[in-house]
Amino acid sequence: MGKRGVTGARQVNCKHENFACDCEVNRLLDTGRFSLDVRVMCIDCGTPFRFIGLPAGLDLNGAATSVDATEGRFAIAPKGEVESVLEGGDVGFSIRKVLWPKPPNNSQPPQCS
Numbered sequence: 383m384g385k386r387g388v389t390g391a392r393q394v395n396c397k398h399e400n401f402a403c404d405c406e407v408n409r410l411l412d413t414g415r416f417s418l419d420v421r422v423m424c425i426d427c428g429t430p431f432r433f434i435g436l437p438a439g440l441d442l443n444g445a446a447t448s449v450d451a452t453e454g455r456f457a458i459a460p461k462g463e464v465e466s467v468l469e470g471g472d473v474g475f476s477i478r479k480v481l482w483p484k485p486p487n488n489s490q491p492p493q494c495s
């Protein structure tokens with residue numbers, strides 16, 4: 383069963399090759415902070431894309447998504463008000479469990495020297 387794209391054309395088995403992106407910058411008056419909200423959709427079939435790996439909600443010091451994950455919400459600030467990593471700002475990292483590719487059965491863990 384196909385879906386109708388923004389042009390109204392029915393698309394079956396869409397390969398999602400053409401996109402529209404909608405961005406909005408918000409000034410959060412009560413906090414004096416800023417956020418960038420981003421939405422992406424396939425313009426051939428109208429399917430919205432979801433942001434992967436981010437928590438739902440609003441993070442004024444990072445990134446999050448709407449509850450349905452179709453809107454990415456990114457904390458932003460004017461250059462000069464927040465240090466980049468190159469300027470000595472916080473260096474963040476995350477650890478993620480990856481389910482693929484499955485290692486061969488005879489694989490050995492990496493050895494440290």
Ligand SMILES: [Zn+2]
Binds near residue numbers: 425428
């Ligand atoms: Zn599509």
